[in-house]
Amino acid sequence: MTKEKQKKKTAEKQMPCAPDAARVTSKEALSMLKSGDLLDLGLTADNIRKQLHPEKVVTFVVDRNINYTNVCVNKCTFCAFWRDKDAQDAYTLDRDTLFAKIEETLGLGGTQILIQGGLHPGLDLDYYVDLLRSIKERFEINIHGFSPPEICYIADSADLTLRETLQILRQAGLDSVPGGGAEILSDRVREVLSPRKIKSSRWLKVMETAHLLGMRTTATMMFGSIEGPEDIITHLEAIRELQDRTGGFTAFIPWSFQPGNTELNAEAQKRKSAKGTRKPSTLQPATAVEYLKVLALSRIYLDNVANIQASWVTQGLKLAQVALRFGANDFGSTMIEENVVASTGVSFRTSKHEIINAIRAAGFIPAQRDTYYNILRRWET
Amino acid sequence: MLAKIRNKVLLGKRITESEALNLFKSDDIFSLASIASHIAEKKNGRKAYFVRNRHINPTNICVNRCRFCAFSRSKGQEGAYELTLEEIIKKLRITHHASRITEVHIVGGLHPDWPFTYYLELVSAIKKEFPKLHIKAFTAVEIDYFSKISGLSIEETLNTLKRCGLGSIPGGGAEIFAPAVRNKLCPEKISGQRWLDVMASAHKVGLRTNATMLYGHIESYKDRVDHLMKLRRLQDKTGGFQAFIPLAYHPKNTEIKGSYTSGLDDLRTIAVSRLYLDNFDHIKAYWVMLGEKISQLALKFGADDIDGTIIEEKITHSAGGLTGGKLTAEQLSDMIKKAGRIPVERDSFYRKIRRAE
Numbered sequence: 001m002t003k004e005k006q007k008k009k010t011a012e013k014q015m016p017c018a019p020d021a022a023r024v025t026s027k028e029a030l031s032m033l034k035s036g037d038l039l040d041l042g043l044t045a046d047n048i049r050k051q052l053h054p055e056k057v058v059t060f061v062v063d064r065n066i067n068y069t070n071v072c073v074n075k076c077t078f079c080a081f082w083r084d085k086d087a088q089d090a091y092t093l094d095r096d097t098l099f100a101k102i103e104e105t106l107g108l109g110g111t112q113i114l115i116q117g118g119l120h121p122g123l124d125l126d127y128y129v130d131l132l133r134s135i136k137e138r139f140e141i142n143i144h145g146f147s148p149p150e151i152c153y154i155a156d157s158a159d160l161t162l163r164e165t166l167q168i169l170r171q172a173g174l175d176s177v178p179g180g181g182a183e184i185l186s187d188r189v190r191e192v193l194s195p196r197k198i199k200s201s202r203w204l205k206v207m208e209t210a211h212l213l214g215m216r217t218t219a220t221m222m223f224g225s226i227e228g229p230e231d232i233i234t235h236l237e238a239i240r241e242l243q244d245r246t247g248g249f250t251a252f253i254p255w256s257f258q259p260g261n262t263e264l265n266a267e268a269q270k271r272k273s274a275k276g277t278r279k280p281s282t283l284q285p286a287t288a289v290e291y292l293k294v295l296a297l298s299r300i301y302l303d304n305v306a307n308i309q310a311s312w313v314t315q316g317l318k319l320a321q322v323a324l325r326f327g328a329n330d331f332g333s334t335m336i337e338e339n340v341v342a343s344t345g346v347s348f349r350t351s352k353h354e355i356i357n358a359i360r361a362a363g364f365i366p367a368q369r370d371t372y373y374n375i376l377r378r379w380e381t
Numbered sequence: 382m383l384a385k386i387r388n389k390v391l392l393g394k395r396i397t398e399s400e401a402l403n404l405f406k407s408d409d410i411f412s413l414a415s416i417a418s419h420i421a422e423k424k425n426g427r428k429a430y431f432v433r434n435r436h437i438n439p440t441n442i443c444v445n446r447c448r449f450c451a452f453s454r455s456k457g458q459e460g461a462y463e464l465t466l467e468e469i470i471k472k473l474r475i476t477h478h479a480s481r482i483t484e485v486h487i488v489g490g491l492h493p494d495w496p497f498t499y500y501l502e503l504v505s506a507i508k509k510e511f512p513k514l515h516i517k518a519f520t521a522v523e524i525d526y527f528s529k530i531s532g533l534s535i536e537e538t539l540n541t542l543k544r545c546g547l548g549s550i551p552g553g554g555a556e557i558f559a560p561a562v563r564n565k566l567c568p569e570k571i572s573g574q575r576w577l578d579v580m581a582s583a584h585k586v587g588l589r590t591n592a593t594m595l596y597g598h599i600e601s602y603k604d605r606v607d608h609l610m611k612l613r614r615l616q617d618k619t620g621g622f623q624a625f626i627p628l629a630y631h632p633k634n635t636e637i638k639g640s641y642t643s644g645l646d647d648l649r650t651i652a653v654s655r656l657y658l659d660n661f662d663h664i665k666a667y668w669v670m671l672g673e674k675i676s677q678l679a680l681k682f683g684a685d686d687i688d689g690t691i692i693e694e695k696i697t698h699s700a701g702g703l704t705g706g707k708l709t710a711e712q713l714s715d716m717i718k719k720a721g722r723i724p725v726e727r728d729s730f731y732r733k734i735r736r737a738e
Contacts, residue, residue: 038681038721039418043411284712287719288674289681316703318644319674325410325645354640361643363408 045296045327058364063112064336072118076194115145136173147180148206179218186231211248224256224286251307256286299327321362405602417652417683429722432689443490447567451634451699487518497531508546521579522554552591584621597630597642624663633701655683
């Protein structure tokens, strides 16, 4: 089967159930999030997961995050990764380093690289085209790259439409688009979290354009910062609505804001110490109960998205195992390298071996997948 | 299968060992959680407890060589340490004021040279300096050792410590009672039966104790049920146990191969303990061993206590502890609230502490 055909076939397979009248409304979802019991939501989500993935298989992808630069003009308040162009520890990876990382990834059985970086004012469309071409010339590997804020930045700098930009990048070798930069798709929240980052509608436009060009993408949501339950529902609504039209999302990945080393947290600290309260002086990361609730709700509400990922990088392996009974069917990536979450001081490191063991210990059959959720290898017990 | 057990439990009937075994094997974690929560609520309402406490480990020098332990050292070995009375008092003085602790938890290695009088002086000195501080100290294993080095009976040993100010006894050293497993895990350590005998004596002289179980290493579910059965039986006789604390095995730096327990196994163990140990008032999800996240979830699976501020933790962290060493009272209270329960700061006997804020 050619790669194109394979992707198409997977796309068809991944429309689990056609939207129907019985789907959960946003109003219902909001009330579940606000006052639903965690265990009730978990049980419902677990049953849906069993219907969609009856084989008790939990998948993961072997890949590496390659962050080509940390220079970024957006400077989002929740991010601890960005640097100014002149900062001492600002960097842009050179090609040799990049190729060495890819070679190592392939050596470890990797099938994908996730290339993401800051919005670097000195890099133009040619840089990205060359980057993609040079990788494809040398390696057979899926390039999952450039979240919507990057795509928009590249398009704007080159004065091209999103469609033109994505077409050019695709021709140069871009295979699929990661769902980062969605944060919370509610402009009220984005105004505070990431005032310079693209607005919700533009994020969705990039995804829609990519889907219409035949590219698959994921969708993420970062919650647990300053949003309210309504904002989470707004986000889920936007994803479900777009998915109804395009079917291009392979997976939904909710994760929680990690406050370490971020401006958002520093500001919270200042405000609280000014008031002189006894409350914890920093923003508290979402607790396990909150994480599982959002995860389960995502599984329940997003009836048209086939896969829900557990985020062991932000939650740790133990909670990720529990997440497999609260709606998740995928363990995400083995993350041979991860820099962005690690810069907040949260660093759950693990290996492929540990991921396989963790999935098995949770009572599931571990399986390595590719970007399109085709299973490459299973580890039967 | 769970429906039958549910009915039994709801009627207030005891579940059998074979039913407990089936619960360990059950995949239906949601039913387990709901029955266990029902029982927890019946016993403690919507309350979940935490304590302002501090751990002190006077020494890591130990004559035993338990295979699962990454804390112990031999005398003279690199990393071996001994705290003096002054050092311990100093640690407590700082914490006492800064964190307003109400309890000190003291456990340590079986030191080859320290006499029983060292421990008596330790307890007396703490009591003298901090008369209101509750001293929860010395596992059954240490009590047995003190009796050997002092030549006193177990009861005399306990009474002497009690006179000096000992308030209660922690539940450590139980590990797994089943002899076949215990001999592989910790051949030098007192037997399971001896551990139970020491606890029975403590209850007899009026000292409340806790009970633990170390799981997730080489034991089977059957061994876990056997362990719980022996605890339930003794509790029927004495009623002296306050809390049961399942302890998840940590694999780093130990001689037993293995991995971390799964989050699901941790939660299931909490729930089965809550259901089987119907004569225990409290099930504790010790956050240092389970991690904050699983510990919070355990409140949905039958636990009603998450331990306390700890301040400094050495034993779990020697074996690859996954958490930081301390949480503030505010953080503990917040975790409990976000699990939908009412946080209650407790004293060492589960009485609510009232503070003027």
